[in-house]
Amino acid sequence: MKTTVFNALEKESHTFNGGPAKGVTGRILIGEAMGAPHFCMRLFELSPDGHTPAHTHDWEHEIFFHEGQGELLADGIWEKVERGSAAFIPGGATHQIKNTGTSPLIFICLVPKGAPEL
């Protein structure tokens, strides 16, 4: 298996903009297609006023905020996040992320193998 180095924004993007999601663009950066054996790295971009759905699942998230400003719903409380914030969301916790700034909110979000990659 080879080492792979790439620009994250060159990866194929998928936009979610309906129902409970608004202005969400997601990319699988490192996953099963690349041979990742244990966990999957995705990049998400929320447009200003964008938000993910509030949702719950059995698997955890490990998140690092690369750019922008927003809030993360954690155990019923909205907490501020910004460039350089990180978050651990354990399996079973209801969570949601929204952009509260005027520029894109960009973050890395990882899930264990077996969870949907996007």
Place this chain on the structure above:
Amino acid sequence: MKTTVFNALEKESHTFNGGPAKGVTGRILIGEAMGAPHFCMRLFELSPDGHTPAHTHDWEHEIFFHEGQGELLADGIWEKVERGSAAFIPGGATHQIKNTGTSPLIFICLVPKGAPEL
């Protein structure tokens, strides 16, 4: 288990500045102490002229570059990386990262559970 939201730079840092490492500061952001069940997120900062050791191990890395400019040794070739680059380094691949810029090179590097966290 609770959701945890925090500023990455508030985590305890460890500096590696001797032998084959130069100007490397590492932080465990999300690991076993926080209850992470499958993988561990670390933050590394390389000072200008800093570099990690060239090394090899059985586990993979999933890396996202948050800030700065540098190069990553991948299968014997130095490849440029910068803010927004990502890299998958499979287990068994010799790898090294160096800062080639004038500001810190900051990146997130994840390892599977069972690998040393720092």
